[in-house]
Amino acid sequence: MDVSAEPILKLDNVSAHYSRIQALHSISLVIRQGEIVTMIGANGAGKSTTLMTICNVVPTTEGSVHYKGRDITAVSADKLPMMGLCQVPEGRRIFPRLSVFENLEMGAYFRRDKTDVANDMDMVFDYFPVLKERRRQAGGTLSGGEQQMLALGRALMSRPKLLLLDEPSLGLAPLIVKQIFSIVETINREQGVTILLVEQNANLALQLAHRGYVLETGRVVMEDQADKLMDNPEIRKAYLGE
Template identity: 70%
Template sequence: MLELKNVHTSYGRIQALKGISIQVFPGEIVAMIGANGAGKSTTLMATSGVLPIDSGEIFYKGRAIHGTPPEKLPPMGLCQVPEGRRIFPRLTVDENLALGAFYRRDRTEIEADFETVYGLFPILKDRRRQHGGTLSGGEQQMLAIGRALMSRPQVLLLDEPSLGLAPLIVQKIFDIINDINTTRGTTILLVEQNANLALQTARRGYVLETGRIIMEDRADALMHNPEIRKAYLGE
C-alpha cells in the first residue's frame, strides 16, 4: 500500500533521514517508534510531500509519488494528521471538517461522512458551531482526525496522536484509531512517542534512531525484545 525505498532528506546541511525503507501493507497498522529527533515525524512529512526528499523513492499503491505536490495526495487517498493537530482555530468544527472534503463534489456522501465523523466523536457534534481554537486538546485531536477522515483516506498517516493529552483521552483516541482500521479498513502508519501504546495497537513496527531504521519486527516481538523494553518501554 505504501513503500519508502532508501529515502534521504535533510534540513539544510543537517541530514534527517539516512536511507529509510518502510513497507506498509493493506489493512495494517504499522508503528514507528524512537527517541525525539530520530526522524519519525520527518518520515511522515516526506511521505506526504510536505518535505522534499533528497534521494530515494516513495510509492503509494505501486505509483511513485515522490515529487507529487502535497495537496494532490489526499484526493488519491493518502492523508496526514500532523503533530500538534494544526486545526484552523478561527473556523468552526463544521468548517474544519468541511475543509477535509474540499476537493470532493459528492455532496450527499459528504453529508453522510459528517454524520460518520460525528458518530465517532459525539462531543464534536455538540461543539459543531464552536471555533476550533476554543476546544480542549483532546477535542482538537478528534477534530484533526475527523478532518482527515472527511477525505476518505485509504492510508492515514498519524503523527503523535497522544501528544499532550490526558490518559483517558489517549485511550479513547486509540480506541477510535483501532475502530477506523477494523471497521473502515483504513491502513495506518502511526508515529507515537508512547512506544508501549503504539506497539499494542500496531501489527508491525519499525525502530528509528538518528535517521536510520535499526530494527523492524512484529509489534508483539518488539514489545518482548529486551533492548526495546529497556530503551523505549521504561524498563
C-alpha cells in the same frame, strides 16, 4: 494480518536533509493494505521527518516513495488527499477561527459527492459525539483532546485509504488518549483504513499496531511484529521504561 497483502506504501532508500543536515539515511519500509504500522524512537530519531518526507513537505534527496504502486516522490502535498493519502500532523493544526463543522467541511473540500459527504459527517459525529455537540463552536476554543478529535475527523472526511498520524497522544490526558486510540483501531477495523503511526508512547503504539519500525538518528535499526518488539529486552529497556 495477511502478510501477502499488496503494499500500499513503500519507501526505498529514502534520504532527506534540512539544509546541510541529513535527517534521514536510506530509510526503507513497507506498509501493507489494512495494517497499522508504528514507528518508534527517541526524540530526533526522524519519525516525524519520515512522515513529512512521504508527503513531500520535506523533499526526498535520495530514494523514492511509492503509494499504491505509483511514484509520488515529487507529488505536492496538496494533491495527496485526493489520492487517498492524508496526514494528521503533530500539534493538530486545525483552523482555529472556523467552526467545528467548517473544519470538517475543509477535509472534504475536493469532493463533489454531497450525499456521501453528509453521510461521512454523520460517521465522524458518531465516532466523536462531542464534536456534534460543539459543531458551531470555533475550533480554537476546543480542548486539546477535542482538537485532536477534530483533526482526525477532518482527515476522515477526505475518505483516506492511508492515514499518517503524527504523535496523536501528545499533551493529552490518558483517558482522552485511550479514547482516541480506540477510535483509530475502530477506523482500521471497520473502514479498512491503513495507518502509519508515529507515537512517542511506544508501549501504547505497539499495543495498537500490527508491526513496528525502530528509528535511531534517521535510520531504521529494527523491524518486527509489534508483539515481538514488545518482548524484545533491548526495546523494553530503551523505549518501554523497563
